[in-house]
Amino acid sequence: MSTSILEQEINEQPLAIQRLLDNETEHVRRLAASLRGRFDYVLIAARGTSDNAARYAQYAFGVYNRLPVALATPSLFTLYDRPPLLNGALVVGISQSGQSPDIGAVISEARRQGRPTLAITNDPASPLAQAAEEVIPLHAGPERAIAATKTYTTSLTTLALLSAALAADEQRYAQLRQLPDLMRQTLTGLAPLMARAERYRYMGHCVVIGRGYNFATAFEIALKIKELTRAVAEPYSSADFRHGPIAMVGRGFPTLVVAPTDTVADDLRSLVSDLKDLGAELLVISEDEVLLSQAQLPLPLPPHIPAWLTPLVAVLPGQCFSLALAQAKGLNPDQPVGLKKVTETL
Template sequence: MSSLLEQEIYSQPEVITHLLEQETEHITNVVAQLPPFDYVLIAARGSSDHAATYAKYAWPIMAGYPIALAAPSLHTLYHKAPHMRNALVVGISQSGQSPDIVAVLEEGKRQGRPTLAITNDGGSPLAAAADHVIELHAGRERSVAATKTYTAQLAVMMLFAAAWSGNPQRMTELRRLPEIMRQTLEMSAPLAQRAERYRYMDQCVVIGRGYNYATAFELGLKLKELTYVMATSYSSADFRHGPIATVDTGLPVFLVAPRDATYDDMLDLARDLKQRGAELLVISEEQEILSQATTPLALPPAVPEWLSPITAILLGQVLALHLTLAKGLDPDVPRGLQKVTRTL
């Protein structure tokens, strides 16, 4: 019998299909109803914070809005809420239960700012604190490690980006996303065998940039919580500012490198790392950079760059699943973790 995690990974094309059906018109209407704002302040933790990091790139690129990531402890531990003048305040949480994220939205409302909750629970405290609620429609996520709720959060970020962009082509591209996801999962079959090579891996580096900076952190989190590997995530630019000195022969390095504005930089880094003796695991559709890898992880061709974080993380989730099994671990019961984490 397959694990809950595996079932939820492979359910994601259907989850995103349902989300697009339920929320495309709603989000378009919310965008039309929002009062003027100059920037977006987003509060989130864990995987939700990685979805916010994706928005930090997608929303300025496609809509021009600057994004600030909130420090929730300012509200709950220091009791020094910052000014939110001219902000749209957004909270992202699959459960909607974390008090620190709720506190940010409550303060936004107190300061008279528009507030938006993105959650899988429309009856949660986070939803109650918001003017507008976007539900993920992912169904109950029973595995501890977030998979379908993360890609649903990304899809919501993409829907807002498309609505704000004013470009109908973006919505057309989004409608293709579930089929691209199915194709990606079909291409992931070889990963079960490839994961065996890394069953004794205890540390690695995960690198992405731009839209896929978020993917590097989400993949790193999946590796840590499921396989207990100390996975450290970086942007390719930050990695060059010191951490590259840690690379030694055989160090596993994941590169998330689809064909996009960051590709040439990632290709140069791949060549440099290979010369230094690193063992490369590369997520890309480009044969040029896949050929640098000990373990190539091929993406479908011609995926729009702003959608690539979903296809890239699908491969990362599947690899993390099989590596967990190769290590003899239970993917549904990571040690010391619970599904809902409430932080102050």
Template structure:
């Protein structure tokens, strides 16, 4: 019998591979430090008074992380641009002395491109951070930074997200008054976390325990971005209802929706953010919700915990925090018979106007 047979793609194979590729992508990005230095010097000459981020989806969570970096490490007030103010309402901004950073995996969404063009015309210094070096967004910007993450096939962004985080960390580290350590060691920490059997066991146990369709995730400071991104990964790959919050915002009302039927995930990495989230953990325990803790060294015996290393600066921890949450989303999806590489109704490149 002759003929050609085509094997069906293995569900989740692309997401699994791209999760594991992240430390290698970080190494490639760190090799571009010279490009970052040139960008930093240009920004210093411009001397911005504030920073605005333009992003959607996963990249918007990276932008939230960038906002914390700008404000904490550089003392620069930062905010988020609403593209519809330009694309829908036709507003004309006034942006003298503003650094506008557009963050996008593909750099192809028309609303981001149009907003960045408007920012440039309004007097801002514009920077595009993308994984596609010749994208329309890159061409619209004065400065550009290639993430070097390589092609990403799974719809759910993994390696492009952490590459965005690292690019922003490198940028604001260069702009800050004091240079941080930990960049060189970061890929090794990532490899270790992805290869640790005990971490994989916790993820499997969490996937077994979290059989419901309601999740809440919380973090403080830099880890707020991780909570939002972890929730998005669960929504788009597992088709569940998941909400991510700053821990401070959670206790200002949304906590009332949490009961024993809700799975709670708290990011409590070493550092000030982890210390600030501790009271929220106690409040969640009181609800009877099943808990997964990402970061702490100590927890109650019946709680699921993924410890994280203590040897990195707090601002770099979000690159590690998200790794077990990416794997959790992939594992839950597999248990539910869902291919996380191809979520229903979604495309890899989303074009909004």
């Protein structure tokens, strides 16, 4: 079987992250210095995969910078023409293409209100980049597959880098430099497991569960499963899942749990135990051998990943699983039905 474009781009991610860090670390240091004291919270405008990256920022900036992070409602700026007052906000637009008018509208209005604005995009010449006061290019290189992979992980890296820079945290800079090797280790370890995705060829629905930093990962993996395999995949935090949706689970119900070792690990271990008792079909992303041993499909991570960076590594098994399942179903992973690379919404 020939290698798909998507598979090539999944495997390019360690190099893309290295390129981003090499090109933008000093720029982001200077940018952070210029932003300190100019804002009290962060408002992020994004859609799709970029919106999932914004969910990661809610935890990274919350834990390390003590900053509230809100997700913008672009329709207020476009269809309703009633933009909120943005006093105290740093307004960030995230878009791989930089083409969507609604994200640009949020940035333009923020700039009109005199707020600091930042575009994070793979196209530094895009309308979004032109609308913003500052731009951080993703350096992901051309992304030809419809489903975003390397622009997602480079967006996460950019947000992680900005968080570290705002805190002037040298230890976290050093941890960021470990990422390319951690990602390579993960991808190498996953390769022999992907043939087992055939087991899920007739899967029509599943849930994806994470919490904390990896709440974003649950959303992104669920999106990739939907885009690539046409299965209905619903993302949940482990806390929200216990508040009702767990009633769906019966024998053989596919449940993917993102459970790297961090502050929320005990909660996820407890949930996995309960799901096993309910007879769920468990797919587990973790470095915890006990958790992996409870899964029908264990998806291992390397040990010793800094907790705040686990989303950059833990998403890789989800990307690879979605690709392998699409191929097992006879679907084209490079051109999912009904999708296009650049989506422009108002």
